Amino acid sequence: MRFGGVQWTTDFQLQPNFVSFSRPSARGEATLPSTIDLYVNNVQRMHREVQPGPFEIANVPVVTGQGEVRMVVRDLLGREQVVRMPYFVSPTLLKPGLRDESYEIGKLREGYGSLGTHYGRPFLTATNQVGVTDAFTREWRLELMRGQQAFGAGGVLALPDIGKLELNGVVSQRSGVWGGLVSAQAEHFAESFNYGARVQYSQRHFAQIGSSVGTTPRLSAGAYAGASWGNNGLSASITQQASWEGHSIRVLSVNNSVRLGGSDSLNFYALRSISDRSNVSVGIVMIHVFDARTSGSADFTKSGTQRQNSVQLQQSAPAGAGFGWRLQADRSQTERMSAAGTWRSALGDVSSDFNRSGGVDSYRAGLSGGMAFLGGGVFPGRRVDESFAVVKVGDYGGVRVSRANNELGRTDSHGRLLVPGLLPYQPNAIQIEQADLPLDAEVGELALELTPGRRTGVLVDLKVRKVRSVEFRMLGENGEPITAGTLVTLGHSGQTYPVGYGGQVFISDLNAEGTMPLTIENPPCQASITLPAGGAGSAELEDVICKRPPK
Structure with missing residues (x-):
């Protein structure tokens, strides 16, 4: 259902750690x-x-x-x-007293997919689910629109020795004509065996908001069963659907999968569809995984009198900058070859495709990217579909930025990188590579966790900046090095720095220039250093003599 209006709904994803069942x-x-x-x-x-x-x-x-x-x-x-x-x-069983509600009011979009943008009659819908007990959740739904209404109720019941049973019933009225729908579904889930069945029946004049009268199938039913043992899996299913116009289709399928070691698998399948005419398809798929990004497959299918063979080799594009590609060849009534490549960078994706089918060649190229407006700045980058962040690493360019240990790209000349695809309402681990920073960089944080809202942006400043530092040897009046472990106090900030072996002292985070006093409390003495003007980085000074204060 597509509409223009307002929706108020429960969303448990706002608290990812919340368990609703x-x-x-x-x-x-x-x-x-x-x-x-x-x-x-x-x-x-x-x-x-x-x-x-x-x-x-x-x-x-x-x-x-x-x-x-x-x-x-x-x-x-x-x-x-x-x-x-x-x-x-089951997630469909709510905790006792917990509610899952949804309310919508607005106008239905009509002619979706066409050039028109017409909105029709106003409507109101309400859905309410409540956990009654640990094993039972009830539900009702109301739909109101001028000339058409519907009300339905149902429930989900857990049966520990059997599984889950779900029953629903809906009654509708449209222009004085009544219709109804009933459905039932049962499922059994076990560690190595599961099965289930469902059935739905609707009357000819049943009507729902967003669908035309008579489009709901008269009968829809299905059943499935599956088992797994060791590296094997076997499943079978049957589905049937019948319309009020007299059309009917039935599909039977069987699937068997076998894992051969850690990187190879075989999948056998057979499918039979019965409608106006019967058709049988059988096939086998072989898959080999070379590494985390590269895989190959071969598919051999026979459908009726037609055969189709297909081989494919592909490497997915990395999460960060890099190249992904795909090669595929098919042979059936016609031969088809295709090749595709994607180059991914911090500024977006560039893709190209080549396809040859029946002696006809076609080419396609694409460019995908995004732009974020955040904190008064404009940040180009990859396509933004979900939550995102702009990471600021001082003014240092070329610093690698990773999410969950997957490299995403390097910062630009201003020390910024747009990071799309963050998970909303969940912690997202962001890290930078310290080895890409010079020695004169002071790092506030190398890693942190972001928890953005849905489709929101976050400006992340890792507080990385250039600092000045000096290194010198500190001696007493007798010319001997000051004892290791002695604390030296910098006059303008009051910060203390320990003396190392041989009287070596290293003082960082200097923002001032000129002469700065130094003091030692035990034994008391005084000295000063003169910081060279301009620039950043580390400077090595001459020996500094610490003298006793005058009496």
């Missing part, structure tokens, strides 16, 4: 001081000591799906008590 709890009672070992699908997740009395372990860490929690309670006498609890966890 209920997780199982383990309860028991210990008569003596005991230890508890908690296993989820035979993998130990927790070890805890408990005192005599009842206890509860809430929010057991499990993955979504179906499984078993096993709790082993062992007391001081070595006696064991084993408790087994099946569980089912």
Whole structure:
């Protein structure tokens, strides 16, 4: 449904660490001081000591799906008590009392995809989901528009030994004509075996906002089953759809995948579609992974009387600057060859494609980039689709910037780099390469984490700047080096610096010029240094004599 208007909705992604569904709890009672070992699908997740009395372990860490929690309670006498609890966890099951709501008001967009920009009748929709218990979530939806209304209700029920059952029903009215829709779905998820089935039936005059009357299939049904063991996986499915115009199609498919070692895999598949005429397709796909970015595949397919063979070799473009490419050759009724390349830089992507099919050649070139306006500045860079940041590394150009240890590019001559593609509402680790900075650079932070909002920009100043520093040898009045570990105080800032071996002193972060006093408290003495005018970097001074203050 496309519309112009306002939407108010619940979005759990605003808190990525928030868990909206209920997780199982383990309860028991210990008569003596005991230890508890908690296993989820035979993998130990927790070890805890408990005192005599009842206890509860809430929010057991499990993955979504179906499984078993096993709790082993062992007391001081070595006696064991084993408790087994099946569980089912799904994101569609909300915690008790938790609501997921959505409200929309506006006008429907009509003729989408055409040159027109017409908006039709005003409408109002409301969707409300509430977790009733750990195992049941109910839902209702209301649609209101002049001359057309619809109301539906349903629920999701978890059955620990079976899986998930979902039931829905909708009734609609359009221009005085009533229609309805009912659907049911059941699913079973286990560690190595899963299956499910669904069915949906609608009446001819059922109407929903955003769809035309009669376009909803009269009947839509399907079932699937899958199993995995070792490096093998086998699945099968059947789907059927029938319209009110009398058209019907049924599709049966079988898929078998085999992993050969760590870098090779085979996939066998067969598909049969039945409509006005029957068609059978069988094929095999072989895949070899050379490294994290490079892979090759070969696909052999037979569909009816036609055969198609295809080979492909590709290397994906890196996250940072670099080159990606793809080579492909197909042979069926006609021969087809294609090649593509993408050059990725900090300023965007340049791509080119070549295709030859049936003796006809075609070429295509593309340029993709983005521009961010942030903090009063304009920053060209890669295409900006989501959240982004502009990283500022002082005025140092050529400094490598990485996100999650993936190099993204180097800063420009002003020390800036546009970093697109940040995950909203989640920590994004940004790092710079210290080896790219000169010795006279003072670094505030080499790495930090950003948590931007959705489609927002963040200006990141890592507080890198040029500083002046001096190095000299500090001697006493007797000409001997000052004892290592003695603290020297810089007069204009009050900052202290330790004396190294041989009387060596290194003072950094100097912003002033001219003569600056130095003092030592124990034994008391005074000295001064003169900083050369202009420039940045490190300067090596002559020996400095620290003299006792006059009495």
